Structure formats: C-alpha cells, structure tokens
C-alpha cells in the first residue's frame with residue numbers, strides 16, 4: 001500500500017520510510033511489528049522523534065540506529081520479534097548501523113531474558129516508556145551507556161496519541177480509544193504487558209479524530225484491547241455509544257469501523273446506534289474464542305453458549321447487512337473432540353463472513369498454563385486447519401453472493417495499468433480481503449462505486465462504475 005513498508009521483514013512488519021533531512025540529530029530506521037494497537041505506539045514514537053530532531057530513513061543499513069517495536073503476544077509473535085532483532089543486530093555487527101533499540105511488548109513480557117539472550121541490544125524500552133523514546137535515542141547517539149533499560153508502570157490515565165507520524169495510507173487511521181484490559185481470560189498475557197484498562201476521555205478521542213480528519217483520514221478504525229468496556233473505569237459506566245455519537249459528528253470522517261468488541265457489554269443502545277448510523281459500518285469484529293460453555297468457563301470468558309447465540313442473533317436481526325468477524329482459539333487445554341465439533345457446528349450455522357483461528361498458545365504465567373489436558377501441537381494445528389477449511393467455504397460463498405451488486409469501494413492503492421486495490425465496508429485493512437478494481441483515473445483515498453463482477457479466493461473483482469454521460473462527453 002502507499003506509504004507502507006518498503007522493506008518487508010515479515011508479513012506483519014512495517015519498515016518506515018521518510019526522507020532524511022540535513023542537520024538532524026541522527027538518522028534511524030524503524031520496524032513496527034504486531035497489532036494495530038502497537039502500530040499506534042509506533043506512530044507516536046515516530047512523531048516524537050521527528051519533533052525532537054531525528055530523521056527517518058528507509059534503510060536500516062547506513063542508519064545511526066534502528067528501533068524495533070515488538071510484539072510479545074504469543075510464542076510465534078515473540079519468535080518473529082526476536083528474529084527481527086537478530087537481523088538488526090547482525091547489521092550492527094557488520095558496522096552497518098550503530099545501535100539497536102528494542103521497544104514494545106516483548107520487553108514487558110521477557111525483559112531480563114531478552115537482555116541476557118541478546119546482550120548486544122543497546123537500549124530496551126517498555127510499552128509505557130514510549131513517550132521517552134527521544135531521551136533513549138539521545139543516550140544512544142551520545143554513547144551514554146547508563147540506564148540502558150527504560151520501563152515505566154502502566155499509567156492511570158490514557159496516553160495522548162495525537163501528533164503521530166502515521167504509517168497507514170493517508171485516508172485511514174487506527175484510533176486507540178483505551179489501553180489495557182480488566183478481563184481475566186485465562187489464556188491471555190496482554191494485561192500483564194499492557195496493564196489495567198484506562199479509557200481515553202471522549203473529548204480527547206474526538207480531538208484526535210478531528211486531527212486525523214484534518215490530515216485526510218476518511219476511515220477511522222477504533223481499536224482497544226476491549227472496545228465494549230470503553231468508559232467503565234473512567235465514568236463508572238460503559239460509554240462507547242456516547243463516544244460513537246460524538247465521532248459521527250467529526251467532519252470528513254465517512255467510515256467508522258469497530259474492532260475488538262468483547263461480547264459482554266454489547267448494550268441495546270449500542271446495537272441501535274450501529275444499526276441507525278450512516279457512518280458506523282455494519283462490520284463488527286467480535287472475538288468469541290469458543291462456543292462450548294465448559295471451554296468458555298475454563299477460558300474465563302464470562303459468557304456462555306446460550307448468551308453468545310442470543311447476541312449473534314440479535315445483532316444479525318437488528319443491524320442490516322451485518323458483516324461479522326470473529327476469532328477462535330482451538331486446542332485449549334481439555335478441549336475434547338466433541339467440544340471442537342460443537343465449535344464447527346456453530347461456525348457452519350452462524351456463517352461468520354470473516355474469521356480467524358489460532359491454535360492455543362501456552363503462555364507462561366497465565367492461569368491456563370496450570371490447567372490439565374494440554375493438547376499436542378499436531379492436534380491443535382489439525383483443528384485450526386479443519387475449522388479454516390469449513391470457514392473458507394463460507395467466506396467464498398459470501399464473496400460470490402456479492403457478485404452483481406454495486407458497492408462503494410475506498411481505493412487504497414494503484415496496483416497496475418488501470419487496476420486499483422480497494423476495500424468495501426466488509427473489509428478491514430490487512431486482515432480481510434480486497435477488491436481489485438478495473439477503472440481509469442481512479443484516486444487513492446476516494447470512494448468509487450464498483451460493480452462486483454467476480455471473485456478470486458478471498459478477494460473480489462470489480463469494475464468501476466462510470467457515469468456514462470460523462471464518458472460520452474470526453
């Protein structure tokens with residue numbers, strides 16, 4: 001995509017590009033890994049470093065230093081983070097960069113181990129040391145070798161994410177509405193890394209949305225660890241509906257997309273707000289993790305099968321054209337063949353248009369570590385493959401069902417001669433499919449009516465719908 005990575009270290013990695021400027025304190029490269037919430041932190045660090053006189057370069061080789069903003073969520077993401085750090089340390093050994101700073105979730109998760117395992121890392125910065133990144137960079141370029149680790153406790157107020165230097169294309173942005181999580185899902189290590197839930201006040205989110213809109217953003221993607229919990233810690237009640245009402249008023253914003261909606265606190269007023277809005281997309285990302293009540297209980301999800309079915313039914317009934325995305329964890333300790341079959345039945349019956357499946361990852365220090373019935377990796381992987389195969393059929397049929405319709409497509413990128421890539425309301429960036437649009441003179445960042453004429457796996461093929469009178473005049 002425009003402005004996205006020029007050096008792909010992995011599918012999830014973004015290495016940022018920007019022209020180097022003369023007279024800067026130093027030139028650095030940046031690799032951002034992990035989820036959109038981490039991406040917002042990356043963008044904030046980039047903004048801070050720009051203000052403080054550092055210039056960004058596209059190439060780690062030749063830079064003064066490299067920052068790797070890591071992910072520590074599950075074993076595979078930690079592995080990816082470590083491999084990326086090792087790559088950067090290799091550049092340092094070869095004299096191609098002078099230093100490596102490691103930031104983000106991995107240091108929070110395994111700080112001392114990281115220092116021991118990779119002692120050549122120059123500086124380590126925890127998640128909440130993010131706003132002091134320039135201080136760390138100053139120490140590095142000034143060869144001050146004290147205080148090489150910077151950790152700050154999770155703040156009691158949400159950090160300010162304004163004045164970011166964004167990596168996403170100009171027309172869409174992630175907007176973090178809160179940080180941390182108060183849930184106690186037994187498989188999850190996120191609260192250990194990101195702390196308790198802190199809500200960003202409504203006025204602050206709206207101000208940030210205005211700043212983003214002024215910068216050309218048309219699609220806001222609301223992210224948090226637990227979006228439906230928004231407001232509880234700050235106002236004593238959930239306030240997502242109020243926040244959305246305010247965000248809808250922000251001029252220039254056409255699409256508001258909701259991610260990470262925990263199925264509890266999905267109030268009727270929230271559903272009505274979504275159903276009656278012209279800006280909040282009928283696309284909801286609601287991680288359910290499982291459907292069997294016993295597994296849900298062992299996961300400590302605080303919702304059972306019956307309530308989950310009720311909620312899904314209510315959403316489908318009330319929100320016209322709803323596209324539902326969810327994620328599941330399979331192979332949770334003690335998950336029996338029957339419980340897995342129940343999940344398959346649920347997936348087939350509910351027909352989520354979008355779905356992700358993860359094999360249970362044993363996270364040291366989480367309550368699930370101590371549960372009995374841990375399953376072999378092959379069983380977990382087999383269950384992932386089976387569920388994904390079930391889902392593929394459903395997702396492909398959903399794509400086919402759109403053929404013949406005209407849909408508004410937000411153009412993300414020009415990908416070839418008269419070919420453009422964009423997304424409908426049903427596609428979140430990076431995780432869902434895309435629409436390949438044949439058309440002339442389309443503009444990145446603009447909405448275009450597109451007739452869907454076919455599908456290609458998870459993607460759609462479309463033709464831009466021209467105004468025939470206009471074309472005749474040309």
Ligand code: SF4
Nearest residue numbers: 181183185188190225
């Ligand atoms: S809701 Fe559960 S899975 Fe999600 S971040 Fe919080 S503890 Fe982790």
